[in-house]
Amino acid sequence: MLTDSEWQVLALSAQVGLWATLLCAIPGIFFGWLLARKDFFAKPVLDAVLFMPMVLPPTVPGYLLLVVFGSQGVAGQWLKNNFGIELAFNWKGAVLASAVIAFPLMVQAAKLSVQMIDRRLELAASTLGASPFKVWRTVTLPLMLPGILIGSIMVFSRSLGEFGATITFVGNIAGETRTLPLAIYSATHQIDGDAMALRLILICLALAFFSLLLSNLLTRRAERWLGVRRA
Amino acid sequence: MRHTAKLFNALISCLLLLAASFTQAADIKVSAAASLTDAMTELSRIYEKSNAGVVIKTSYAGSSTLAKQIENGAPADVFISADKDWADYLEKRGLLTSESRKDLLINDLVLISPLNRAPAIQLQKNVDLLSSFSGKLCTGEPAYVPVGKYAKQALTYYGWWEAIQPRLVGTEDVRTALAFVERGECALGIVYKTDALMSKKVQVVASFPAESHVPIVYPGGLTKNANQDAHAFWQFLQSEQATQVFLRYGFGVAVNGAQ
Amino acid sequence: MLEVDVYFQREEFSLQVTHHFSAPISGVFGASGSGKSTLLALIAGLLKPKQGRIRLNGKTLCDTHAGVWTPPHQRHIGLVFQDGQLLPHLSVRNNLLYGYQNISPQQRRLAPDTIVELLEIGSLLERKPAQLSGGEKQRVALGRAVLYSPELLLLDEPLSALDERLKQQILPFFLRIYDECKIPMIYVTHAMSELNFLTSQRFVVQDGKLQQEIN
Numbered sequence: 046m047l048t049d050s051e052w053q054v055l056a057l058s059a060q061v062g063l064w065a066t067l068l069c070a071i072p073g074i075f076f077g078w079l080l081a082r083k084d085f086f087a088k089p090v091l092d093a094v095l096f097m098p099m100v101l102p103p104t105v106p107g108y109l110l111l112v113v114f115g116s117q118g119v120a121g122q123w124l125k126n127n128f129g130i131e132l133a134f135n136w137k138g139a140v141l142a143s144a145v146i147a148f149p150l151m152v153q154a155a156k157l158s159v160q161m162i163d164r165r166l167e168l169a170a171s172t173l174g175a176s177p178f179k180v181w182r183t184v185t186l187p188l189m190l191p192g193i194l195i196g197s198i199m200v201f202s203r204s205l206g207e208f209g210a211t212i213t214f215v216g217n218i219a220g221e222t223r224t225l226p227l228a229i230y231s232a233t234h235q236i237d238g239d240a241m242a243l244r245l246i247l248i249c250l251a252l253a254f255f256s257l258l259l260s261n262l263l264t265r266r267a268e269r270w271l272g273v274r275r276a
Numbered sequence: 277m278r279h280t281a282k283l284f285n286a287l288i289s290c291l292l293l294l295a296a297s298f299t300q301a302a303d304i305k306v307s308a309a310a311s312l313t314d315a316m317t318e319l320s321r322i323y324e325k326s327n328a329g330v331v332i333k334t335s336y337a338g339s340s341t342l343a344k345q346i347e348n349g350a351p352a353d354v355f356i357s358a359d360k361d362w363a364d365y366l367e368k369r370g371l372l373t374s375e376s377r378k379d380l381l382i383n384d385l386v387l388i389s390p391l392n393r394a395p396a397i398q399l400q401k402n403v404d405l406l407s408s409f410s411g412k413l414c415t416g417e418p419a420y421v422p423v424g425k426y427a428k429q430a431l432t433y434y435g436w437w438e439a440i441q442p443r444l445v446g447t448e449d450v451r452t453a454l455a456f457v458e459r460g461e462c463a464l465g466i467v468y469k470t471d472a473l474m475s476k477k478v479q480v481v482a483s484f485p486a487e488s489h490v491p492i493v494y495p496g497g498l499t500k501n502a503n504q505d506a507h508a509f510w511q512f513l514q515s516e517q518a519t520q521v522f523l524r525y526g527f528g529v530a531v532n533g534a535q
Numbered sequence: 536m537l538e539v540d541v542y543f544q545r546e547e548f549s550l551q552v553t554h555h556f557s558a559p560i561s562g563v564f565g566a567s568g569s570g571k572s573t574l575l576a577l578i579a580g581l582l583k584p585k586q587g588r589i590r591l592n593g594k595t596l597c598d599t600h601a602g603v604w605t606p607p608h609q610r611h612i613g614l615v616f617q618d619g620q621l622l623p624h625l626s627v628r629n630n631l632l633y634g635y636q637n638i639s640p641q642q643r644r645l646a647p648d649t650i651v652e653l654l655e656i657g658s659l660l661e662r663k664p665a666q667l668s669g670g671e672k673q674r675v676a677l678g679r680a681v682l683y684s685p686e687l688l689l690l691d692e693p694l695s696a697l698d699e700r701l702k703q704q705i706l707p708f709f710l711r712i713y714d715e716c717k718i719p720m721i722y723v724t725h726a727m728s729e730l731n732f733l734t735s736q737r738f739v740v741q742d743g744k745l746q747q748e749i750n
Binding site for chain 2: 111115116117133134212216217218219231233234235236
């Protein structure tokens with residue numbers, strides 16, 4: 046049904062997507078919670094910075110990543126010298142590109158889910174002897190779960206479609222950074238690549254459909270568990 | 277009575293001027309290979325200066341990208357490719373007119389490195405290229421970008437093609453490959469001689485001899501729907517004046533190209 | 536038992552309370568917005584007074600002058616909210632045990648089984664709060680606060696969301712809790728009928744002040 050190289054593209058896209066989601070998770074939850082619950086002087090600035098990848102054309106963050114994390118960049122050299130990690134022309138760089146682009150989606154989902162939590166529940170928990178950390182762990186975090194799930198799926202889906210930042214930062218290298226959208230782009234450039242492009246596009250559509258379906262199912266499950274929806 | 281006549285005259289004059297500007301405003305769309313960026317930009321300026329009212333709109337990218345765009349309906353009057361294959365591709369589909377098609381320029385292939393960081397490489401068959409440098413080698417995507425295809429031929433000629441695979445980075449056009457080498461992201465690159473000449477941040481490590489690849493020829497021509505002004509511009513590009521500009525950038529003139 | 540001497544202000548609202556609560560059940564009555572809920576929030580530590588002091592059983596919970604502040608989770612004061620505030624993602628059982636699990640075995644003076652029986656919520660244990668009626672929710676909220684073995688129980692209009700019939704049904708439980716567990720309570724409401732049933736120690740919050748009710 047699918048050729049070997051197409052499986053490779055699919056597997057790479059999934060791998061990049063999963064790691065990008067993992068990378069976004071903890072910082073995304075933290076910043077979402079911070080924006081929802083705390084007020085401080087620089088908050089509007091932080092808010093703007095965190096959501097910038099959403100309004101910038103993806104080639105801009107891609108280029109900035111190249112400057113900072115490329116082999117000549119400050120962070121790139123630090124990673125190479127201390128951990129032996131190279132990101133340029135590498136699937137790990139593709140993960141970073143997707144994570145940066147999709148990060149606002151996780152922050153937003155986390156922020157919304159925290160805003161929807163009735164603060165009096167947290168107050169009630171503290172009157173029952175729970176320290177602030179315990180309140181966060183036993184009340185806030187579980188109630189954030191549907192939001193975090195949605196955020197994760199959105200990050201994964203956005204990563205599956207990430208093109209501009211990826212091709213600018215890590216190039217379009219088969220087996221290493223050639224994720225689904227880049228593979229479709231390459232296929233349409235080849236003289237007889239239209240058939241492959243079409244197959245890859247169908248895969249894209251199927252993936253998009255199933256991830257949305259999964260998101261829906263998981264959210265309903267989570268809501269039922271939270272008691273928002275009757276069993 | 278006299279006032280309305282005056283107004284009427286003014287209105288008609290305006291409309292005539294407008295109509296005149298429409299007929300005179302000529303818009304020539306040029307899709308040219310990325311390696312022609314600087315030369316074509318200069319030539320467009322020269323042409324616009326001496327042909328009032330003509331506006332030249334240029335689009336530079338990998339020849340593969342441009343050809344595919346034209347195939348899918350992108351408006352272009354003049355097309356110049358960096359290899360025969362993509363010109364054949366369009367001519368076969370009737371999108372490039374056979375009468376206008378001519379080989380315009382020739383070029384050479386070079387191996388480059390970032391400035392002052394040239395590894396010692398010998399262009400000899402079956403010498404171990406991989407141990408002579410560390411890092412990546414950057415060129416156009418060998419599957420479809422002209423400079424990449426030439427690079428693949430040259431690398432195959434020297435027996436390096438199989439071995440270089442894990443360290444090869446393919447880009448969508450030659451200028452992106454050049455930029456990666458300029459930035460030091462890639463230790464080596466294979467680009468056209470003209471690109472190396474343009475850049476102050478790279479140096480030529482070696483020049484690939486003619487026998488290591490098919491001749492690098494830039495065929496060009498007019499598209500199916502090219503207008504009169506485009507015809508005139510295409511003639512200009514083949515003129516002595518244009519040739520002098522191309523030579524200055526390091527291109528050679530194709531044998532059957534010019535007058 | 537509970538010494539309160541606080542002054543609180545927010546925008547145009549101000550509250551001054553100076554009183555020593557010593558009765559088993561103290562009733563606090565007041566109209567909406569009079570500040571009776573604010574008083575409970577101050578005692579529980581959910582609000583900070585502008586100045587003043589609160590001492591419970593000899594321990595200083597708050598002293599603005601001396602810079603003493605005990606956060607709510609360390610005050611051992613239980614609070615039953617008007618709408619229960621049951622944790623929606625936990626079962627009734629786990630809600631009941633939420634505070635119970637935050638105290639050491641030595642501090643636990645009441646057994647879960649006893650409270651469950653007392654409040655007649657045995658059949659509800661495996662349900663989620665979304666599946667409970669209003670009256671059931673309040674009983675669970677009461678049980679949860681009691682199982683925390685607090686030194687003082689604050690009740691903020693616990694029955695105001697229920698209809699008359701339910702109120703009559705649940706009011707006796709509060710007396711039962713006091714009789715069995717001996718936890719002192721401060722019961723706040725705007726319905727005098729509830730206080731009539733529960734206690735003779737009644738106070739009114741009015742004009743930003745706490746006054747003993749003359750009866």
